[in-house]
Amino acid sequence: MIKIHNLHATVDGKAILNGLDLEVADGEVHAIMGPNGSGKSTLAQVLAGRETFEVTEGSVDWDGTDLLALPAEERARAGLFLAFQYPVEIPGVSNAYFLKAAVNAIRRHRGLPEYDAMDFLARVKTEMKAVDMKEEFLYRSVNEGFSGGEKKRNEVLQMALLEPKLAVLDETDSGLDIDALKVVAEGVNRLRSPERSMIVITHYQRLLDYIVPDKVHVLSQGRIVRSGGRELALELEEHGYGWIETQPAAPAAQGGRP
Amino acid sequence: MSALDLWRERHRALAPQLPGAGLPWLARLRARALERFADEGWPTSRQEDWRHTSLAFLEQSELVAANAGDAAAAVERLRAASPDGHWLVFVGDRFAPALSAIGALPAGVTLMPLADALATEADTVEAAFGRAEDGDSPQALNAAFFTDGALLRLTRGVALEAPVHLVFLPGGEAHGRHLRNLIVADAGAAATVVEHYLPGADGSTLTTAITRIEAGPDARIDHLKLQEEAEGAIHLAGIEARQARGARFASHSLSFGAKLARNDIRTRFDGEGCEALLNGLYHVDGRRHVDHHTLIEHASPRGTSHEFYRGLLDGAGRGVFRGRIIVAQDAQRSDAMQRCDNLLLSRQAEADARPELEIYADDVKCAHGATVGQLDEDSLFYLRARGLDEPHARQLLTYAFAAEALARIGLEPLRARARSALLARLPGGELLEALA
Numbered sequence: 259m260i261k262i263h264n265l266h267a268t269v270d271g272k273a274i275l276n277g278l279d280l281e282v283a284d285g286e287v288h289a290i291m292g293p294n295g296s297g298k299s300t301l302a303q304v305l306a307g308r309e310t311f312e313v314t315e316g317s318v319d320w321d322g323t324d325l326l327a328l329p330a331e332e333r334a335r336a337g338l339f340l341a342f343q344y345p346v347e348i349p350g351v352s353n354a355y356f357l358k359a360a361v362n363a364i365r366r367h368r369g370l371p372e373y374d375a376m377d378f379l380a381r382v383k384t385e386m387k388a389v390d391m392k393e394e395f396l397y398r399s400v401n402e403g404f405s406g407g408e409k410k411r412n413e414v415l416q417m418a419l420l421e422p423k424l425a426v427l428d429e430t431d432s433g434l435d436i437d438a439l440k441v442v443a444e445g446v447n448r449l450r451s452p453e454r455s456m457i458v459i460t461h462y463q464r465l466l467d468y469i470v471p472d473k474v475h476v477l478s479q480g481r482i483v484r485s486g487g488r489e490l491a492l493e494l495e496e497h498g499y500g501w502i503e504t505q506p507a508a509p510a511a512q513g514g515r516p
Numbered sequence: 517m518s519a520l521d522l523w524r525e526r527h528r529a530l531a532p533q534l535p536g537a538g539l540p541w542l543a544r545l546r547a548r549a550l551e552r553f554a555d556e557g558w559p560t561s562r563q564e565d566w567r568h569t570s571l572a573f574l575e576q577s578e579l580v581a582a583n584a585g586d587a588a589a590a591v592e593r594l595r596a597a598s599p600d601g602h603w604l605v606f607v608g609d610r611f612a613p614a615l616s617a618i619g620a621l622p623a624g625v626t627l628m629p630l631a632d633a634l635a636t637e638a639d640t641v642e643a644a645f646g647r648a649e650d651g652d653s654p655q656a657l658n659a660a661f662f663t664d665g666a667l668l669r670l671t672r673g674v675a676l677e678a679p680v681h682l683v684f685l686p687g688g689e690a691h692g693r694h695l696r697n698l699i700v701a702d703a704g705a706a707a708t709v710v711e712h713y714l715p716g717a718d719g720s721t722l723t724t725a726i727t728r729i730e731a732g733p734d735a736r737i738d739h740l741k742l743q744e745e746a747e748g749a750i751h752l753a754g755i756e757a758r759q760a761r762g763a764r765f766a767s768h769s770l771s772f773g774a775k776l777a778r779n780d781i782r783t784r785f786d787g788e789g790c791e792a793l794l795n796g797l798y799h800v801d802g803r804r805h806v807d808h809h810t811l812i813e814h815a816s817p818r819g820t821s822h823e824f825y826r827g828l829l830d831g832a833g834r835g836v837f838r839g840r841i842i843v844a845q846d847a848q849r850s851d852a853m854q855r856c857d858n859l860l861l862s863r864q865a866e867a868d869a870r871p872e873l874e875i876y877a878d879d880v881k882c883a884h885g886a887t888v889g890q891l892d893e894d895s896l897f898y899l900r901a902r903g904l905d906e907p908h909a910r911q912l913l914t915y916a917f918a919a920e921a922l923a924r925i926g927l928e929p930l931r932a933r934a935r936s937a938l939l940a941r942l943p944g945g946e947l948l949e950a951l952a
Contacts, residue, residue: 350916
C-alpha cells in the first residue's frame with residue numbers, strides 16, 4: 259500500500275506538485291491522466307527518487323517506510339520500478355550486462371542468490387519472448403538505436419525481470435503504434451498480481467482499453483482534481499481536459515482515497 | 517655544466533658504441549641531430565606546440581634508471597592473451613632475443629631489431645629513417661641517441677596476417693631509452709603493428725620513441741600503441757606516417773600510464789584516395805599529464821580522415837589535445853571529421869581540446885567538435901533507478917564512455933587487451949570485467 263499525502267514538489271524553484279494525495283492498495287492498478295504540464299511525469303520521477311525535484315512538503319508512506327527518505331537505488335531494490343517515458347541510451351554498455359547487474363542488485367537485496375550467466379540467460383530469454391523482443395537486443399548497447407517501441411518493450415522486460423511491488427509506468431504508451439501498444443499492455447497485464455500495485459500514467463485513454471484500471475485520477479496543476487472508475491477516462495476522452503476545469507474541484511480533493 | 521652540455525658529453529662517450537656507428541650517413545645525422553637538440557633545448561611553454569606541456573623541468577631532472585622487474589613474466593602474460601603474432605621484446609634500450617619470438621615470416625617480410633638492420637638492411641633503414649630536422653627537439657634527441665627498435669619491411673602485395681607485437685620494458689638504461697621503429701609497406705602490402713610500453717618495477721625513466729610509417733599505394737597499416745608506463749615515467753613519442761595513393765592507415769593511441777606522456781601523431785596523404793583513422797583514448801589521474809598533438813595533411817584529393825579522441829580525466833590530471841587538419845588547395849573532395857570528447861571525473865581535473873582546421877580547397881566536407889563534460893545525470897539516474905548503487909553506476913558510465921574508443925579497434929584480441937588495460941586503471945574495474 260502506498261499513501262501519498264499532500265505532496266508538494268518544485269524544480270528550480272517552480273512549483274509542480276501542489277498538494278497531491280493518492281492511495282494505491284496492493285494489487286490495484288490506478289491510472290493517472292492529465293494534460294501536458296499537469297505534473298504527471300514529475301510525480302513519477304519524485305516517486306522514483308530523482309533529486310532534480312525538491313519535495314517541499316508532504317509524505318509518501320510505502321508499507322510503513324518513508325519512501326522519500328530513501329535514495330533512488332534503495333527504492334528500486336525495495337521493489338519500486340519506474341518505466342521511463344524516455345528510456346536513456348547508454349552506448350558501450352550491453353543490454354545483457356545492464357539487465358544482469360540490475361537483477362542481481364535486487365536479488366542481493368532480497369537475500370536471493372545472484373544469477374550466474376547461464377541462469378540469467380535462460381530467464382531473460384523467456385521474458386524477452388513474452389514481450390516479443392529478439393535475442394539480438396541483449397547484445398546491443400542499452401537502448402542505443404532502439405525504436406520508440408523497442409525502448410518501451412525493453413522497459414517492460416526490465417519490469418518483468420525485476421518483479422517490483424510497485425510499478426510506475428510513465429507514458430509507456432506514448433509514441434507507440436497499436437501493435438506495439440498491445441504487446442506492451444499484454445506485458446503489463448501479465449504482471450498484474452495481488453501483491454503488485456501499478457500506477458499507469460498516460461495522456462490518452464487508448465492505453466486503458468488494454469490495461470483496465472481499478473481507478474482513474476485526473477491530475478491538474480499538480481493536484482488530483484477528480485477520481486473515479488474507468489468510465490472517467492472515457493468521459494475525458496469525450497470532453498477533453500478542458501472539461502475538468504469547469505467541474506467543481508471540491509469532491510476530488512479526497513479522490514485518491516478508497 | 518648545463519643539462520644540454522651533459523647530453524653532448526654523453527654523446528661523445530657513447531657515439532662509438534651506438535648501433536650503426538660505422539655508417540657515415542648515420543654518424544652525420546646523429547651529429548646534426550645532437551647539435552640541433554643542444555641548440556634548441558627542451559621545448560618550453562613559450563613554444564606554441566608545447567604551450568600546455570613544458571619540458572623545461574628536464575633540464576634539471578636527474579633520470580633514475582628503471583628496473584624491469586620480472587620481464588619474462590610480463591611478456592608471458594601478454595603472449596598468453598594474444599597467442600598469435602610476431603613478438604619482439606626490448607628491455608631497456610636493447611632487443612632481448614631470449615624473450616622474443618619472431619616466428620615464421622612469409623616471403624617478402626623483413627622483421628628484425630633495428631640495430632641488426634643497420635648491419636644487414638642499411639639501405640632500407642637509411643631511406644626510411646627520416647632526417648635530423650624532423651619534428652621537435654626531443655625527436656632530434658632520439659635520432660642522436662637511438663639504440664634499437666624494430667624494422668618491418670613488406671614487399672609488394674604481402675599481407676602479414678598475425679600482428680607484430682613490439683614490447684618495450686624499461687630496464688637499466690642510465691640516460692633514458694631512445695627507440696625508433698620503421699615500418700615500410702610497399703604497394704598493396706598489409707600489416708598490424710602493436711607497440712606495448714609496459715611499466716617497470718620502479719624508477720622514473722625517460723623514453724623517446726619515434727615510429728615512422730611509409731604506406732605505399734593501396735597498402736594498409738593498422739597501428740596500435742598502448743602506453744602503460746610506470747607512474748614516474750616521462751614518455752615522449754612521435755608517430756609519423758606517409759600515405760601513397762589509396763593507402764589506408766589506422767592509428768590507435770591508448771595512453772594510460774606515465775607521469776607525462778606526449779604523442780605527436782601525424783600523417784600525410786601524398787596520393788589520391790587515402791584513408792586515415794586516428795583513434796585515441798587517454799586516462800590520467802593524480803597529477804599526471806597526457807598530451808596528444810595530431811596533424812593530418814590532406815595534400816591530395818579525395819582523402820578521408822576520421823579522428824576520434826576521448827579522454828578520462830581524474831584527480832588533478834590534465835589532458836591536452838590539439839588536432840590540426842590541413843586540406844591543401846588541390847585536395848578537392850576531401851572528407852575530414854574530427855572529434856575530441858573529454859570526461860572530467862573530478863573538480864581538479866583539466867582538459868584542453870583544440871581543433872584546428874586549415875582548409876584551402878573549396879570542395880570539401882569537414883567537421884569537427886570538442887567537448888568537455890561530466891557524466892550524464894539522466895544516465896546515472898536511469899542506472900540507479902534499476903538498483904545499481906551510485907559508485908557502480910559511475911564506473912559503468914565511465915567505462916562506457918571509453919568503450920566507444922575501444923570499439924574502433926578491429927582485432928578482437930587487441931581490443932580485449934586494450935579493454936583489460938583500461939579496466940586495470942578504472943576503479944571498480946573487476947566489477948566491470950563481465951562487460952566483455
